[in-house]
Amino acid sequence: MELTEAGFDPAARLATFSASLGDEGAVVSFTGRARGKAKDGNAVGALVLETYRGVTLASMQAIAGDAHERFVITHSHVVHRAGRILPGEAIVFVATASPHRRAAFEAADYLMDRLKTEAVFWKREEHPDGASWIEPTAQDQKDTVRWLQSEGEENAEN
Numbered sequence: 001m002e003l004t005e006a007g008f009d010p011a012a013r014l015a016t017f018s019a020s021l022g023d024e025g026a027v028v029s030f031t032g033r034a035r036g037k038a039k040d041g042n043a044v045g046a047l048v049l050e051t052y053r054g055v056t057l058a059s060m061q062a063i064a065g066d067a068h069e070r071f072v073i074t075h076s077h078v079v080h081r082a083g084r085i086l087p088g089e090a091i092v093f094v095a096t097a098s099p100h101r102r103a104a105f106e107a108a109d110y111l112m113d114r115l116k117t118e119a120v121f122w123k124r125e126e127h128p129d130g131a132s133w134i135e136p137t138a139q140d141q142k143d144t145v146r147w148l149q150s151e152g153e154e155n156a157e158n
Contacts, residue, residue, distance in 0.1 A: 004079065007090070013093050017075070026099070060078060070107075074097050076094070079093040117144045
């Protein structure tokens, strides 16, 4: 788990993660990048992610812990940027490893959905004419809720 203001190379992070593994049959990774256009199509000069470092890290660690409890994964790694991020730069990197592909894919998807909606970040986009705060979208919330629904279904089956 890493929270950094420095840029990072997702390919190097994936290589390091993969080299640390044993006999896992599946490795899944995701890299989120800063976009150069806002939802309304206007230019974005930078994305700024503000944190309260201890609280933000604790929220990220709790999400990763939940992923390890929920999915049969052996390892995970999350790197999340904070500070000022330019378009095209990596914001977040998630990698998961598992004996089998399904768990690795689902765990990476789960981590991203929850990081997007629940990790403690304050986000704003800088535009040529000012700045605006951004919140998770209705679709982001819907993506996270589906995990709660599927958890309820799993519990009902047991």
